[in-house]
Amino acid sequence: MTKVVFFADKSGLFGFEISGHSTESCKDIDGKIVCSAVSSAAYMAVNTVSEVIGDRYDSEISDGFMRIIVKDISESSRKVLEGLRLHISELSKQYDSRITTTTEV
Secondary structure: OEEEEEEEEOOEEEEEEEEOOOOOOOOOHHHHHHHHHHHHHHHHHHHHHHHHHOOOEEEEEEOOEEEEEEOOOOHHHHHHHHHHHHHHHHHHHHOOOOEEEEEEO
16 A cells, blocks of 8 residues: 655645555556556656756655655645645545555644
8 A cells, every 4th residue: 555644834735755555466557557646746746846846855765665855845836745635635535445645734
């Protein structure tokens, strides 16, 4: 199961952490599709925050794990992270046995 945690303060989201895999086995095509969708959305969000908007971030990335904390976050980057949360939330409704989402304040 893929677990996605969004980090928020009083002004909104400022980061996220994704851990685990959505696959049940190496032949699990649906799980591979879900993992790919989550991973692609996360990388798009991070690239938009850093390369398009220009906000800096700290990261920790390894197999099955991604943690991003945006430093001195702009309102534009907060909106990108809200978009990511909406996207992941909708995926979790469709694939509830494969993705969980929470928000930590």
